[in-house]
Amino acid sequence: MNTDLLLQLITNGLIVGLLYGVVGMCFVLVYKSTQIVNFAQGEFLLLGAWVCWAFLVYMQIPFFLGFIFTMIFMAIFGVLLQLIVLRPMIGEPIISVIMVTIGLSIFFQALTKWIFGVAPQSYPKVFEADSVNILGMSIEPAYLMSMVIAVLIMIGFYLFFKHSKHGLAMRATAFDQQAAQSLGISVKQVFAMSWGIAATVSATAGVVMGMVNGVSDSLSVMGIKVFPAVILGGLDSIVGAIVGGLTIGVLENLAEFFDSQFLHIGNMYDIAPFYVLLIILWFKPYGLFGTKDIERI
Amino acid sequence: MSTSVTMRPCGDFRTSYKQDTTIFETKTIRWFAILAIAFACFAPFILDAYYLTLFIQVSYLGIAALGLNILVGFTGQISLGHGAFFGFGAFASAWLNTQFNIPVVFCIPLAGFLTMAVGMMFGMPAARIKGLYLAIATLAAQFIIEDFFGRAEWFSGGSAGSLAEPINIFGFTFDTDESFYYVALFALVFMFIWGCNLMRTRDGRAFVAVRDHYLSAEIMGVKLNKYRLLSFGISSFYAGIGGALYAHYLGYVSAEGFTIFMSIQFLAMVIIGGLGSIKGTLMGVVFMVLLPEAMEASVSLVKETSIGAHPMLVDGLAYIKEMAIGLVIILFLIFEPEGLAHRWNQIKNYWKSYPFAY
Numbered sequence: 073m074n075t076d077l078l079l080q081l082i083t084n085g086l087i088v089g090l091l092y093g094v095v096g097m098c099f100v101l102v103y104k105s106t107q108i109v110n111f112a113q114g115e116f117l118l119l120g121a122w123v124c125w126a127f128l129v130y131m132q133i134p135f136f137l138g139f140i141f142t143m144i145f146m147a148i149f150g151v152l153l154q155l156i157v158l159r160p161m162i163g164e165p166i167i168s169v170i171m172v173t174i175g176l177s178i179f180f181q182a183l184t185k186w187i188f189g190v191a192p193q194s195y196p197k198v199f200e201a202d203s204v205n206i207l208g209m210s211i212e213p214a215y216l217m218s219m220v221i222a223v224l225i226m227i228g229f230y231l232f233f234k235h236s237k238h239g240l241a242m243r244a245t246a247f248d249q250q251a252a253q254s255l256g257i258s259v260k261q262v263f264a265m266s267w268g269i270a271a272t273v274s275a276t277a278g279v280v281m282g283m284v285n286g287v288s289d290s291l292s293v294m295g296i297k298v299f300p301a302v303i304l305g306g307l308d309s310i311v312g313a314i315v316g317g318l319t320i321g322v323l324e325n326l327a328e329f330f331d332s333q334f335l336h337i338g339n340m341y342d343i344a345p346f347y348v349l350l351i352i353l354w355f356k357p358y359g360l361f362g363t364k365d366i367e368r369i
Numbered sequence: 370m371s372t373s374v375t376m377r378p379c380g381d382f383r384t385s386y387k388q389d390t391t392i393f394e395t396k397t398i399r400w401f402a403i404l405a406i407a408f409a410c411f412a413p414f415i416l417d418a419y420y421l422t423l424f425i426q427v428s429y430l431g432i433a434a435l436g437l438n439i440l441v442g443f444t445g446q447i448s449l450g451h452g453a454f455f456g457f458g459a460f461a462s463a464w465l466n467t468q469f470n471i472p473v474v475f476c477i478p479l480a481g482f483l484t485m486a487v488g489m490m491f492g493m494p495a496a497r498i499k500g501l502y503l504a505i506a507t508l509a510a511q512f513i514i515e516d517f518f519g520r521a522e523w524f525s526g527g528s529a530g531s532l533a534e535p536i537n538i539f540g541f542t543f544d545t546d547e548s549f550y551y552v553a554l555f556a557l558v559f560m561f562i563w564g565c566n567l568m569r570t571r572d573g574r575a576f577v578a579v580r581d582h583y584l585s586a587e588i589m590g591v592k593l594n595k596y597r598l599l600s601f602g603i604s605s606f607y608a609g610i611g612g613a614l615y616a617h618y619l620g621y622v623s624a625e626g627f628t629i630f631m632s633i634q635f636l637a638m639v640i641i642g643g644l645g646s647i648k649g650t651l652m653g654v655v656f657m658v659l660l661p662e663a664m665e666a667s668v669s670l671v672k673e674t675s676i677g678a679h680p681m682l683v684d685g686l687a688y689i690k691e692m693a694i695g696l697v698i699i700l701f702l703i704f705e706p707e708g709l710a711h712r713w714n715q716i717k718n719y720w721k722s723y724p725f726a727y
């Protein structure tokens with residue numbers, strides 16, 4: 073058994089898992105506050121990564137400035153998306169809402185392919201060093217940065233929801249929309265804000281992923297890989313999203329390891345999370361931390 | 370009162386359940402339907418081969434889409450894996466034919482039943498979960514089946530794909546567009562009449578009851594699990610038949626076509642046509658088949674002008690088509706969530722009471 077490889081893969085899994093966790097958090101945020109399952113989450117990553125890339129390459133803006141511009145762009149984009157496309161869908165059946173986000177996903181995926189092409193592009197170099205040595209393992213600085221950013225985002229989420237007025241308003245809306253409305257919280261504003269935050273934070277994850285693997289169409293796969301993570305954690309639990317993300321990240325790398333060492337089935341990395349997803353749905357459909365949906369007549 | 374009148378009376382004068390569930394409301398509609406089918410039988414002598422291929426496309430996609438409408442529109446379950454079931458039917462039919470030498474005519478229904486079994490297997494979570502959880506479960510099914518196509522060489526030929534023989538009855542081979550057109554027409558009419566009749570039976574009404582209010586349905590004695598699973602089965606059966614027709618029409622099945630995008634296109638057909646409307650399904654399919662063609666035509670129209678020659682428009686046509694599909698889904702859901710069938714009824718009602726709405 074190749075212990076070094078195993079260790080390396082688990083580390084990779086944890087790092088990617090943190091990013092799954094971040095994307096999962098955005099997903100849960102949107103679901104909790106607006107009851108919309110966002111199938112276009114992956115396109116937020118894709119769009120954010122491409123926009124940042126365009127800022128850096130076409131306009132030659134330094135990285136951190138470009139990064140901030142991307143954030144601003146994506147925040148506006150998220151809010152506009154909610155205003156134009158998703159607000160008319162309030163009160164429609166689940167299938168319609170799901171289909172709208174799927175439609176958005178198709179549209180933006182094709183749009184980015186049309187504008188930026190299908191070939192993967194790499195970011196201009198941000199870090200000097202090729203790899204950093206930590207505890208005998210070589211880790212790319214971009215990975216390290218992604219880890220730091222992911223943890224920072226998670227702390228940011230915690231502080232935002234715990235200590236800010238808007239965070240409180242969002243939690244109240246998620247808990248009981250009508251009660252929140254009657255207490256003077258603008259539910260419309262909360263909806264728009266949650267989409268804005270989700271778009272911005274997902275775009276951050278997209279930029280970080282883009283720096284590691286290059287920007288390409290495959291980034292939007294994150295939007296689908298996030299489903300096993302959030303279902304495992306429970307669709308409406310932010311903590312669950314992080315735990316689920318880490319688990320799925322490690323799990324797919326472990327599956328890859330066992331497959332390459334013993335089983336030789338192939339393609340396990342991509343497909344294992346979906347088997348896990350089916351198993352969870354079969355035995356524990358509300359996940360580890362999700363609230364059970366009890367229906368009363 | 371006679372069971373069938375020539376014109377529909379203004380207002381609702383139906384007195385029996387039989388009148389309420391009749392397929393053709395008036396004699397006129399029935400004669401028009403028969404006339405349309407009779408006319409369709411002569412189409413290969415009049416129409417171009419291009420239109421025939423479009424029709425054949427409408428037919429196999431339409432059969433599969435009707436299956437999805439039974440599941441989504443009539444039973445209220447959501448499936449994001451219909452494209453994979455369609456593909457499974459295609460591979461299953463080719464596999465049965467080449468492996469066991471079963472004549473293709475029997476392979477197609479057999480492939481339908483095989484797909485039905487697979488669909489019911491993946492539909493089993495529907496007994497426990499519903500709504501978006503079910504959507505996500507079927508999403509997983511889509512990826513797992515797609516992965517299966519890629520790796521199961523004994524079944525699908527792996528990445529090389531598999532060959533499918535053309536349909537052959539009594540020594541006559543349906544291998545041209547003109548001859549296959551009749552197979553497609555027969556299959557389409559047969560499956561649609563079957564679908565219409567299914568919805569008039571106890572099972573069909575149970576589906577609608579499960580969709581409208583599942584708790585009430587359960588209290589009324591409708592077995593929820595049975596009907597959810599049955600709905601999955603029937604929908605996959607339709608998908609399998611559609612897929613098998615597709616396989617034997619093209620003569621070759623490759624694993625790449627049956628992606629999540631195809632599943633989404635099926636859903637788009639059903640939503641654009643109208644959820645819970647059999648007539649609407651056909652409208653939605655026609656719309657979705659014609660949309661790329663219309664895009665192509667409009668791009669070639671502006672080709673001569675200065676905008677049209679722009680490389681982004683010429684090279685990006687495939688992406689523009691995809692974008693159009695996404696955009697059409699969004700616009701329909703925002704502006705006409707009940708689909709083309711609803712709009713059609715509105716137009717009909719407007720003209721029926723023209724010029725005096727009473």
